[in-house]
Amino acid sequence: MHGACEACPHAAFSENAPQGYTLEMERGHIHPVSSLIRETNRIFFDMGFALESGPLLESERYNFDMLNFPKDHPARDMQDTFFIKDEPGMVLRTHTSSVQSRYMESQIKRGDPPPYRIVSIGKAFRNEATDMGHEAEFFQIEALAVGEDVTLANLKGTLARFFRELYGGASVEVRFRPSFFPFTEPSVEVDMRLVGEHVPEKLRDKWMEMGGAGMVHPNVLKSAGVDADKYQGFAFGFGVDRLAMLKWSIDDIRLMHSADLRFINQF
Amino acid sequence: MNISREWLQTYFDKPLPEAQTLADALTFHAFEIDGIDPVKSHGDHGAGAGDDWVLDVKVTPNRGHDCLSHRGIAKEISAILDVPMKADPLRQEVALEPKTEDLQVKIEDAKHCPRFSACRIKGLTVGPSPEWLRKRLDVIGQRSINNVVDATNYVMFDLGQPLHAFDADKLVNSKQKTENGKYQLNVRGAKAGEKMVGLDDKEYELTDSMLVIADSSGAAVSIAGVKGGKPTGVDENTTDIILEAANWEGTMIRKTSQALKLKTDASERFQQVISPELTAYGLSAAAQLIADVAGGDIAGYVDEYPGREDGQREVYVSVQKINAVLGTSLKPEAIADVFRRLDLPCDEVTPDSFSVRVPLERLDLQIPEDLIEEVGRIVGYDSVPAMELPKFGKEPDINGVFLAAERKREELVAEGYSEVFTSVFADEGERAVLNKVDSTRPYLRANLVDGLKEALVRNEHNKDLLGLKEVRLFEIGMAWKGGTEVLMLGTADADGVREVPLEEAKADAYDALPVSTTEKYRPFSKYPFIVRDIALWVPSGEDSEEVLKVIRSHAGELLVRSEKFDEYKNEKTGKTSYAFRLVFQSFDRTLTDEEANVRMESVYQAAKKEGWEVR
Incomplete structure (x- = not known):
């Protein structure tokens, strides 16, 4: 670290710059989103959640039908969907929620009833114009916990622990607001507030919108073959890019896919 | 939907709290608020007098049935703040009486038109609306047209039922009318290629999956549930009208609206599906209002209701189930209180369970979970405690693909490679996206190499700024080739760019790998x-x-x-x-x-x- 650069806004580079024979090949950097996914997976793994994946090019069946989006229903308008040329019924998944129904269906087919705890972390797509806050391709984390007695209170507790660990041991408050998603009932929007001196000033004591969540709609359980009278569960889906933007005060989501080392090498 | 605070106030005796308080009440118990704006009413010069506030309420798709109206939002406010409404128009008895023989309605497609109610009003005078009506519409961003049209719009924004007024004398065959004294309106399927000029002066070409209302000549006078026709519209010379309040099936309206690229306040409401019971309330209110503001006599009503459903819908839920889903310990009295506030009549089946008689407009209430949501949001989600899940009985599986990706990351980073993500959208590939908004790069990439090559060139320019001897990049991402989706690992350096499929790995546990210790990202200069x-x-x-x-x-x-x-x-x-x-x-x-x-x-x-x- 050199004093002369302390005050200049480019200090990040200088700080990251190795000393001595610096133009030797130094260690590279993983993408901040990868770092965040690594951390997120670890936090959820410790809570018993297995990481599951599914295809990005997905059928409407898993992306919509099994998630209780009726055909030709206005709820589908909430998702700006990319359809695929000459492949009717195929879409770029609009959320990682498609993994929910894939997973539950395969478990039931294998004869494994709940409890289930999974996370799915990966790319999702929305067909919309891009700006500092919106990207057509982005990362999402989906979590699903199904059991005989999984409650909305468990959702709040799980989120509180996740945010606390991700944002570094600060005191965290989680708040729900009513919302609507076809695949959850009740549905909520999740807000988070970080409290405490360790929290960067920009984030401290402010409510921030984190994403959607709720109790899995019985129709979603039923369509996957899960006994909805016996089991219930929660699910949530958050933008990973947004989690990363909050964590590191990143101001433009488009940096994520910029492949620009001026950005990536800061992490 | 734009909601006027003053308009809401008409539903209450007690003065409503200020706009921000209303917005907060809705935000935490019903809907997101997209905006709160003070509105200066035109034509009013008193200091503050006549001013109003508009809340832009983002009504969710499950509540389009009842909340795309001031009455619906007033109902929510009444429940949330626990203030009684003066009177709820949807809880009054309405009778479409007297009946008239002047008009015959024939519904050929009852599946898509469960109900068609209409009213004939004679001897009215079209002119400007009274000040109060213009103000109401103006505040929520609606242009005043004339007293008749304004009255139909007012009732739609008040109760949620779209209406349309035909000039009776322009419905063809006013001649024929004088012969047999009758008007005729037929609900029939549109013919492919059939054309109609809408009230917006645009000509619409219809398809056979749409419905129209036709007059006795057979000509379409309205695109059902979407747009009225210009030739039969009300103008300053109109004295006789046929006022229509119908109910249309949502999917048909949605498809029509999409095909014609025509969204109207009416189509928005019908595609959300509204109760056919609503036509009577809307029609009766609009007829009264027109008689008030434009004069004229209500000659009589017609009501064709093939889609009538008998019986009261009930949804049952137990206190135990409510608490089991929410993770709360609410008492039966607290739950009964929520139903009272929401004006959901219910019977206590047992001391621990309720059967709710669902009101006509609440089509969203179908299953116990729907009632649980009502309880949760009205009690307030802040009463849901935060409880961690109990320890899980089984050890989670290790994801072999993620494990392999993580190992590659670590390996490559140690060799000086930095990780990038490039877009999956490309200029060429095997599969294309049908409807990309920005229409650039419509293909799904068939490789990572092309994106990495570009990234390499761009980063080369910044080598000195970054203090790198050599730019080395890698990406782990999907490509679509040979008809499948393949996870690829691409690397780029001074020796070139290459990629291989990422092979799955196996292990009993994830490796403990470091995460970024950076505290804050610092924007970089965009200048050379x-x-x-x-x-x-x-x-x-x-x-x-x-x-x-x-x-x-x-x-x-x-x-x-x-x-x-x-x-x-x-x-x-x-x-x-x-x-x-x-x-x-x-x-x-x-x-x-x-x-x-x-x-x-x-x-x-x-x-x-x-x-x-x-x-």
Whole structure:
């Protein structure tokens, strides 16, 4: 670290710059989103959640039908969907929620009833114009916990622990607001507030919108073959890019896919 | 939907709290609010008098049945704040009486038109609306047209039932009317290629999946549930109208609206599906209002209702189930209180369970979970405690693909590669996206190599700024080739760009790998930088860091990077040569060579002062 650069806004580079024979090949950097996914997976793994994946090019069946989006229903308008040329019924998944129904269906087919705890972390797509806050391709984390007695209170507790660990041991408050998603009932929007001196000033004591969540709609359980009278569960889906933007005060989501080392090498 | 605070107030005796309080109440118990705006009413010059507030309420798709109306939002406010409504128009008895024989309605497609109610009003005078009506519409952003049209719009925004007024004399066959004294409106399927000019003066070409209302000549006079026709519209000479309040099936309206690229306030409401019971309330209210503001006599009503459903819908839920889902311990009385506030009549089946008689407009209430949501949101989600899940019985599986990706990341980072994500959208590929908004790069990439090549070139330019000897990149991402989706690993460096499919790995546990310790991202300058090298002979033994310190302190604040890149010791002279690379960049402008020269000059001067020799 050199004093002369302390005050200049480019200090990040200088700080990251190795000393001595610096133009030797130094260690590279993983993408901040990868770092965040690594951390997120670890936090959820410790809570018993297995990481599951599914295809990005997905059928409407898993992306919509099994998630209780009726055909030709206005709820589908909430998702700006990319359809695929000459492949009717195929879409770029609009959320990682498609993994929910894939997973539950395969478990039931294998004869494994709940409890289930999974996370799915990966790319999702929305067909919309891009700006500092919106990207057509982005990362999402989906979590699903199904059991005989999984409650909305468990959702709040799980989120509180996740945010606390991700944002570094600060005191965290989680708040729900009513919302609507076809695949959850009740549905909520999740807000988070970080409290405490360790929290960067920009984030401290402010409510921030984190994403959607709720109790899995019985129709979603039923369509996957899960006994909805016996089991219930929660699910949530958050933008990973947004989690990363909050964590590191990143101001433009488009940096994520910029492949620009001026950005990536800061992490 | 734009909701006027003053309009809401008409539903309450008690003064409503200020707009922000209403917005907060809705936000935490019903809907997101997209905006709260003060509105100065036109034509009113008193200080503050006549002013209003508009809340832009984002009604969710499950509540389009009942909340795309001031009455619906008033109902929510009543429940949330627990203030009684003066009167709820949907809880009154309405009778579409007297009946008239002047008009015959025939529904050919009852599946898509469950109900068609209409009313004939004679001898009215079309003119400007009274001030209060214009103001109501103006505040929520609706243009006043004339008293008749304004009255239909007012009722739609008030109760949620769209209406349309036909000029009775323009419905063809007013001649025929004089012969048999009757008007006729037929609900029939549109013919492919059939055309109609809408009230917006645009000609619409219809398809056979749409419905129209036709008059006795057979001509379409309205695109069902979407747009009325121009030739039969109300104008300043109209004296006789047929007022229509119908119910249309949502999917048909949605498809029609999409096909015609025509969204109207009516189509928005019908596609959300509204109760056919609503036509009577809307029609009766609109007929009264028209008689009030435009005069005329209500000659009588017609009501065709093939889709009538008998019986009261009930939804059952137990206290135990509510608490089991929410994770709360609410008492039966607290739950009964929520149903009272929401005006959901219910019977206690047992002391621990309720059967709710669902009101006509609440089509969203179908299953116990729907009632649980009502309880949760009205009680408030802040009463849901935060409880961690109990320990899970089984050890989670290890994801072999993620494990492999993580190992590759670690391996490559150790070799100096940095990870990038490039877009999955490409200029070429095997599969294309049908409907990309920005219409650039419509293909799904068939490889990572092309994106990495571009990224390599772009980062090459910043090598010195980044202090890299060589740019090395990698990406782990999907590509679509050979008809499948493949996870690829691509690497790019001075030797070229290549990719291989990522092979799954196996292990009993994930490796413990480091995460970024960076605290904060710092925006970088978008302006070009200037690189200058400087080499100095200094007495051997002089520490390069000390030399660099002197350089930095004289290079100024535009120096963003400085490092030694070469060192040579001359044993004979006892001097050492250090070579440093200096990078200058501004955050707000493109630096000129002169500016860099000035900085370098002061570095040279400082070096000379130290007794160092500039090579």
